[in-house]
Amino acid sequence: MITRFAPSLTGYLHLGHVLHMLYVWGVARRFDARVLCRIEDHDRSRARPEYETAVFQTLEWLGFIPDLGIISADEKPSDFRQSDNAGYYQSVLEELQRRGLVYGCGCTRKQIAETQPDGAEELCYSGTCAEKGLPLEGHTVRFRTPAKETVFEDLKLGKQCQLPWLQCGDFSLRDRQGQWTYQFACVCDDIRHGVDLVIRGEDILFSTARQIQLFQTLEAAPPRHYHHPLIYDAAGTKLSKRQRSESITQLRESGIAPEAVIGRALREAGLSPTDTPVTAEQAIHKYII
Numbered sequence: 001m002i003t004r005f006a007p008s009l010t011g012y013l014h015l016g017h018v019l020h021m022l023y024v025w026g027v028a029r030r031f032d033a034r035v036l037c038r039i040e041d042h043d044r045s046r047a048r049p050e051y052e053t054a055v056f057q058t059l060e061w062l063g064f065i066p067d068l069g070i071i072s073a074d075e076k077p078s079d080f081r082q083s084d085n086a087g088y089y090q091s092v093l094e095e096l097q098r099r100g101l102v103y104g105c106g107c108t109r110k111q112i113a114e115t116q117p118d119g120a121e122e123l124c125y126s127g128t129c130a131e132k133g134l135p136l137e138g139h140t141v142r143f144r145t146p147a148k149e150t151v152f153e154d155l156k157l158g159k160q161c162q163l164p165w166l167q168c169g170d171f172s173l174r175d176r177q178g179q180w181t182y183q184f185a186c187v188c189d190d191i192r193h194g195v196d197l198v199i200r201g202e203d204i205l206f207s208t209a210r211q212i213q214l215f216q217t218l219e220a221a222p223p224r225h226y227h228h229p230l231i232y233d234a235a236g237t238k239l240s241k242r243q244r245s246e247s248i249t250q251l252r253e254s255g256i257a258p259e260a261v262i263g264r265a266l267r268e269a270g271l272s273p274t275d276t277p278v279t280a281e282q283a284i285h286k287y288i289i
């Protein structure tokens with residue numbers, strides 16, 4: 001099996017990513033899978049070269065060694081860096097277009113928001129532009145979401161049932177500025193890279209069926225999924241780089257040992273009662289496998 005560590009380049013890695021690495025490498029070990037590293041910089045407005053350099057420094061410093069994929073920011077171009085592969089995403093999009101499975105949408109986020117019922121958790125697009133025949137260029141490109149439920153067996157959380165057409169409707173594959181979306185670029189890459197085990201945070205469990213439907217539409221077998229717990233702060237909020245300035249790069253530069261950082265991630269995740277320093281290898285064996 002092949003799984004992947006695929007950070008998005010929207011900031012420096014933080015303690016939540018360390019927990020994610022422990023799960024990726026640990027669950028991979030359990031299933032005898034190889035770990036592929038991929039750089040998800042599809043959002044060109046936020047990606048910065050220093051974030052990419054920091055990913056490789058952080059992995060090496062903490063002791064997480066990928067088996068496949070990209071291992072250095074000097075690999076240019078790479079099949080494993082999304083910004084180097086726009087032509088590939090375009091070819092997949094054109095296949096969907098030939099099959100009549102995508103359309104251009106001219107609605108703004110504000111217009112869609114105005115049609116939502118009170119208390120809606122997520123914007124659900126009702127298909128206003130589905131039959132307008134707008135060009136894809138210069139418009140949001142939407143996927144005709146099948147009107148069916150998707151059932152899958154999560155390796156951690158068990159049976160899941162999701163209905164994307166009721167949750168989000170026809171979701172977007174590319175925005176009007178021409179930027180590929182996470183859902184689309186990620187599925188295209190997982191197919192091309194032969195990824196058959198996806199390990200990701202439980203915060204994005206709700207959107208997994210969208211990716212499964214894209215896999216099925218592209219006639220590829222969907223991967224197995226394992227959604228792991230996250231680190232939450234005292235208020236129950238997910239630890240994220242936006243809320244927390246402390247990056248692993250900063251911790252490393254402050255002189256703290258990598259084992260201490262891994263120990264802290266384990267304690268903050270509730271996996272260990274103390275933040276006793278441990279190596280990645282020890283942590284994987286003791287807390288993940």
Ligand SMILES: [Zn+2]
Pocket residue numbers: 104105106107127128129130
């Ligand atoms: Zn529209």
